[in-house]
Amino acid sequence: MQQEEFDSLLKETRRFEPSEEFRNQANFRDPTVYDRARQDPEGYWAEQARHLDWVTPFTKVLEWDPPHARWFSDGQLNAAYNAVDRHRLGPRKNKAAILWEGEPGDSKVYTYEMLGREVDRAAHMLTRLGVRRGDRVTIYLPMIPELPIAMLACAKIGAIHSVVFGGFSSQSLKDRIMDAESKILITADGGWRRGRVVPLKANADEAVKGTPVETVLVVKRVGEASGAALTPDRDKDWAEEMAKSPTTPFPAETMGAEDILYLLYTSGTTGKPKGIVHSTGGYLVGANTSMRSVFDLKDEDIFFCTADVGWVTGHTYVVYGPLSAGATVVMYEGAPDYPDRDRFWAIVEKYGVTIFYTAPTSIRTFMKWGPEYPKRRNLSSLRLLGTVGEPINPEAWMWYHEHIGAGRCPIVDTWWQTETGCAVIAPLPGLTATKPGSATLPLPGFEADVVDEDGNPVEPGRGGYLVLKRPWPSMLRTIWGDDERFRNTYFGKFDGIYLSGDGAHKDEDGYVWVLGRMDDVINVSGHRIGTMEAESALVDHPAVAEAAVIGRAHEIKGQAITAFVTLKEGVESDPALVDELKQHVVEKIGALARPEEIVFAPELPKTRSGKIMRRLLRDVAEGRVLGDTTTLADPGVMEDLKARYAEKE
Ligand code: ATP
Numbered sequence: 001m002q003q004e005e006f007d008s009l010l011k012e013t014r015r016f017e018p019s020e021e022f023r024n025q026a027n028f029r030d031p032t033v034y035d036r037a038r039q040d041p042e043g044y045w046a047e048q049a050r051h052l053d054w055v056t057p058f059t060k061v062l063e064w065d066p067p068h069a070r071w072f073s074d075g076q077l078n079a080a081y082n083a084v085d086r087h088r089l090g091p092r093k094n095k096a097a098i099l100w101e102g103e104p105g106d107s108k109v110y111t112y113e114m115l116g117r118e119v120d121r122a123a124h125m126l127t128r129l130g131v132r133r134g135d136r137v138t139i140y141l142p143m144i145p146e147l148p149i150a151m152l153a154c155a156k157i158g159a160i161h162s163v164v165f166g167g168f169s170s171q172s173l174k175d176r177i178m179d180a181e182s183k184i185l186i187t188a189d190g191g192w193r194r195g196r197v198v199p200l201k202a203n204a205d206e207a208v209k210g211t212p213v214e215t216v217l218v219v220k221r222v223g224e225a226s227g228a229a230l231t232p233d234r235d236k237d238w239a240e241e242m243a244k245s246p247t248t249p250f251p252a253e254t255m256g257a258e259d260i261l262y263l264l265y266t267s268g269t270t271g272k273p274k275g276i277v278h279s280t281g282g283y284l285v286g287a288n289t290s291m292r293s294v295f296d297l298k299d300e301d302i303f304f305c306t307a308d309v310g311w312v313t314g315h316t317y318v319v320y321g322p323l324s325a326g327a328t329v330v331m332y333e334g335a336p337d338y339p340d341r342d343r344f345w346a347i348v349e350k351y352g353v354t355i356f357y358t359a360p361t362s363i364r365t366f367m368k369w370g371p372e373y374p375k376r377r378n379l380s381s382l383r384l385l386g387t388v389g390e391p392i393n394p395e396a397w398m399w400y401h402e403h404i405g406a407g408r409c410p411i412v413d414t415w416w417q418t419e420t421g422c423a424v425i426a427p428l429p430g431l432t433a434t435k436p437g438s439a440t441l442p443l444p445g446f447e448a449d450v451v452d453e454d455g456n457p458v459e460p461g462r463g464g465y466l467v468l469k470r471p472w473p474s475m476l477r478t479i480w481g482d483d484e485r486f487r488n489t490y491f492g493k494f495d496g497i498y499l500s501g502d503g504a505h506k507d508e509d510g511y512v513w514v515l516g517r518m519d520d521v522i523n524v525s526g527h528r529i530g531t532m533e534a535e536s537a538l539v540d541h542p543a544v545a546e547a548a549v550i551g552r553a554h555e556i557k558g559q560a561i562t563a564f565v566t567l568k569e570g571v572e573s574d575p576a577l578v579d580e581l582k583q584h585v586v587e588k589i590g591a592l593a594r595p596e597e598i599v600f601a602p603e604l605p606k607t608r609s610g611k612i613m614r615r616l617l618r619d620v621a622e623g624r625v626l627g628d629t630t631t632l633a634d635p636g637v638m639e640d641l642k643a644r645y646a647e648k649e
C-alpha cells in the first residue's frame with residue numbers, strides 16, 4: 001500500500017501571542033497587510049520596492065513566463081548605492097554600519113561614511129585590476145570587513161560576486177571558480193578559528209591551478225602566523241592596492257533590475273551544490289522588506305546575525321538586508337566557543353545587541369553546553385530572536401525562548417532557502433502568535449502551500465510538498481550555466497509552481513510545519529514520517545542534545561528507523577537509556593516511529609553550514625560507500641560513526 005502523504009505525528013500545542021508592548025511598536029502591526037498583499041501581490045511588492053532608491057523608477061512590476069520571472073524590469077538601480085551611499089547623504093552618515101569583532105578580541109567600527117569610502121576605493125582598485133561589469137569575482141575570505149567591502153565594490157561596478165565560504169577546501173573552491181569562470185580571486189593570508197589559522201591562502205594557491213584566475217588579491221589578516229607568500233605577478237596585496245587607489249567617489253554603475261547581483265552555491269545538504277543566480281532589484285527588495293517586516297528593524301537596533309557571509313543567510317542578513325535598511329550590524333569573525341562558550345553572549349552584552357539571529361544547530365549546541373554560559377552575561381538588551389537553517393525542534397525553541405530571550409522576546413522562525421533569497425515563511429512578530437517548531441505563516445506577498453502528488457492542497461494535518469505558487473521578487477532566476485537543471489529541479493514536478501524540496505504540513509490555523517527534506521522522508525510500513533518529528537521527540541528527552549534519524553532498508557517494514565543521538569554533557573550512555581529513549585519516542589508520537597536502533601555519537605555529520613547530512617547516515621546504515629562528502633564539515637566524524645554503527649548491539 002503506497003501512501004503519498006506524510007503522517008503528522010507530533011502534537012505541539014504551546015502558543016505564544018505577541019505582547020501588547022511589542023505589537024504597539026511593531027513596523028508591521030496592521031493585520032490587514034496579509035489580505036491586501038493577497039488581493040494585490042504586485043501592488044504590495046511595488047510598494048515595498050519604493051523603499052529602495054531607483055535611478056530609473058520601474059513602471060512594470062512582474063512579467064511571468066514560467067519558470068522565468070522578471071521583476072521591476074524597466075527599473076534601474078545600484079545595490080551598493082542602496083546599501084551604503086544613500087545613507088551617507090542623510091542623517092545616518094555617521095551612524096555605525098558595521099561593528100566588527102575579530103576572534104582574538106580586536107574590533108573595528110565602520111560608519112556608513114567610512115564604509116562608503118572603503119567600498120569606493122575597492123571599486124577603483126578592482127577596476128584598475130581589470131574587473132568590468134558582468135565579470136565574476138570569486139571571494140574566499142574569513143568574516144572580516146573586507147568581505148562585505150569586496151562584495152559591495154563588485155556591486156558598485158556591476159560585477160557579479162561569487163562568495164565561497166572560507167571553510168571550504170581547495171577542491172570545493174576550485175569547482176566553484178571553474179563553474180563561475182572567474183578571472184580574479186579575492187582571499188586572505190588566513191583567518192582565525194578557535195585560535196588557529198585557517199590556511200585560506202594555501203587552499204587558494206592549490207585551487208587556482210588550471211583555472212582562468214589571473215589575479216589573486218590577498219588581504220593580510222593573520223600576518224606572520226600564516227606563512228603564506230605572494231606569488232609574483234599573480235598575487236597582489238589588498239592594502240597596497242587600496243593605497244594606490246583614488247579616494248574620490250566611485251560612480252555607481254547603473255544596473256537593470258534584472259541584471260545579476262551575485263551567484264551563490266547551495267549548502268550541499270542533499271547533493272551537489274547548485275549555483276544560484278540572484279537579480280539586483282528583486283533580490284534587494286526581498287532582503288530589504290524582510291528586515292522591516294520579520295525583523296521589525298528600527299534605527300536604534302543593533303542587529304547580530306551569526307551566519308557566515310559565505311551562506312545566503314549572511315548575504316541577506318549580514319550584508320544586503322541590514323545595510324540597505326540603514327541598520328547597525330554586528331559581524332563576528334570566529335567560533336562561538338573561543339575563548340569560552342559564552343562568546344556570543346559576551347558580544348550581545350558588549351554591543352547591546354537587540355536582535356539576534358542564529359541557527360538551530362547552534363541552539364542545540366548551546367543546550368548541550370548548558371544554560372550557565374548565557375547566564376554569565378547581561379542579555380537584557382535583546383528584544384527579538386530569530387532562527388533559520390533547519391526545522392527547530394520544539395524543545396530547542398523553548399530553550400532559546402527561556403534562556404536567551406528570558407521569556408520576553410518573540411522568536412521568528414524563518415523558513416527560506418538560498419533559492420528564495422529572503423525569508424518566506426515566518427511570523428510578523430507584532431502580529432503572529434508563534435508555536436514552537438512552526439515557521440508559522442507565509443509572509444505577505446508569498447503564496448506558500450502544501451500539496452499532494454497531484455498538486456492539490458492537502459487537508460490540515462496531512463503532509464505533502466512545500467511549494468510556492470506565485471513568483472516573488474527575490475526568487476532565483478536560474479542555476480548558473482544550467483537552465484535545464486533549474487527547470488527540472490524547481491519546476492519539473494508542477495507546472496509553474498516552485499517546488500522547494502521540503503516536506504511540510506499545515507495545521508488548522510494554516511501554520512506551516514516543515515517536516516524535513518523530501519529526500520529524507522522515512523517510510524515505515526507505508527507510513528511516511530518526516531525526520532523533524534522523530535528527531536524532536538528524541539530532543540524532547542532531557543538527556544538528549546541532538547538527534548538525527550534515518551530510514552534504513554528493512555525486509556518487513558520497508559524501512560526501519562535508526563536514530564543517531566548526541567547526549568547532553570555529563571550524561572552517560574547505557575543500555576537502559578536506549579530503551580528509555582525508544583519508549584520516549586513511542587509516548588511522544590506513537591509506536592510507528594519507534595526507533596529500531598539507537599547509536600550514541602558525540603558528533604553528527606553536518607554540512608559546513610551546520611545542517612545534518614542524513615544521506616551519509618543512510619549510507620552508513622545500509623553499508624554503502626559514502627556519497628558526495630565535499631560539503632561535510634568534519635570528515636573524521638564519519639569514520640567514528642561507522643565504527644560506532646558497527647559496534648551497536
Ligand atoms: P542543498 O540544496 O545543496 O541540498 P541546502 O538546502 O541545505 O543545500 P540552503 O539553501 O542553505 O541549502 O538551505 C535551505 C534549506 O534549509 C531549506 O530547504 C530547508 O530544508 C532548511 N531550512 C531553512 N530554514 C528552515 C526553517 N526555518 N525551518 C525548517 N527548515 C529550514
Ligand code: MG
Nearest residue numbers: 266270417501
Ligand atoms: Mg536546498
